[in-house]
Amino acid sequence: MREDATKEEGEGIAKHTSWFNVRKPDPLPELSRKRLPPQGIGCLYPGALFTGTQRSGRSTYDVSVRIVNVDLPSSMLCGYLNIRGLTEDWPELTTYFDAEIIGSKHGFITGKWGATEADDQKHWSRFLPFRPLKPALVKPALTFNHLNKPYVFMRWKERFLVPDHRVRERDINGASYAGFYYVCVELGDDNLSRYFTSPSSSSAAAAGSSPPTSPGVQLRRPQSQTRGRLSDAHTSGYWTTVGAAPPAHGNVTVSMSGYYFHENSEPYQQLSLAHVPERSSSYFELR
Template sequence: MLVPLCELPVPLMMPTAMPGQALPPTCTFLNVGQAFAGTQNVSSSQKDEAWKVNVRLQGCDMQRGYLCGSMEALNVPSAETPVVTFWEGEIVDNKNYTFYTGKWEATKETDVKHWSKFSSFEELRDDVQKDGGKSFDLANYPYMFMRWKEKFFVNVGTDCGLTIAGFYYVCFSRSDGSVHGFYYDPNSSPYQKLELKATNEGRAGYSFATYQFQ
């Protein structure tokens, strides 16, 4: 449950670009409160399985290349209730973050393999392999590439049968708010696919200066 710590809502401040820096155009699908709904395919060689997933943005700072939110997984066989996690995201903008992860057990080869799962990455691949993609102007590219890392469980304990050791490679469409992602964790089934679509739920919500999960 999201609990605001202040009584009065404050407007979400739009970031301003530093001299010589270009920020990606404002996207209405990256506002605080925006909801997404879809599925995550967690099939393995033994069985086919997919979970219903709901995501809600709790913060977005384009200047820092940062966003965060909650993710709710439903119909998880090992859990009696929907499992909610809090995640933080990195926007690949070649200023704050590049296509190379550099942590979470992800090598450059791992990065290229996962980014290459997105057709929108194809025209960037040569540049990324050459110089990390730093020469490519991502500010006006129709897709945004991100990494989402779940930080902690909100409503269940670590004994719920799920792991949040890995992270998601994410491709976000600026035009329609659709999200495609692949989960990476060396100890989990490879290429678990996340597919989400933006919904109207929460579009008229408020943003708060601070909040905490309980």
């Protein structure tokens, strides 16, 4: 009885370890080498922080954006947006958003979220880099080759609140994230060589892997509270967003601007952000 049991145990072990070969690398330790390197450009890299304001009518609100992941070739980006002071009930809100990077995959025509082609034209035309680009856009979606350009156009769509995604939008009195943002980041010509793949990539890529710098932004607390599109993150302890920016290490100026759109909201709620420089860069690795 014992001999049969031992035999069965041995067969079971062999069955579950049939992939193992002493002549080949063990795939389990090798998992750490199967990395998903972030692919951003300039100030758009995982962990990048932007701070500034959103203006709605006569009111101004402090805003912070933390980039979580960037994949420029795949035309995607995601992150967290934090805004303070919109309502008394929700003094701070943080939302998770994902973004469509405008280029060869996603065109300037939105085609959803209540935006018409006329809305797209009015909002994109407010960004200076868009105007000289118009003759080169490919119909019908108005796409273009977005790689190696000194600017990045995006649409940001907020998906849910964090850290509690179960809070529904209708439960937030006086604020909404039902719309989306038209966004443009002007990188500057100096940032074209700052294309990120991974700190462990080739030495040529590593030479340009330091995040660009820009002067810090001094934030002002809003003087009044009116109904707006969003309030601040519903927990102040989830993510520290407002504080003194580290000292700048260069004179590269990077600006991010945007306009919130919703068919039932005040038009042209302007987002104005600047990149907060870092002393070092970081990346994430799936193990």
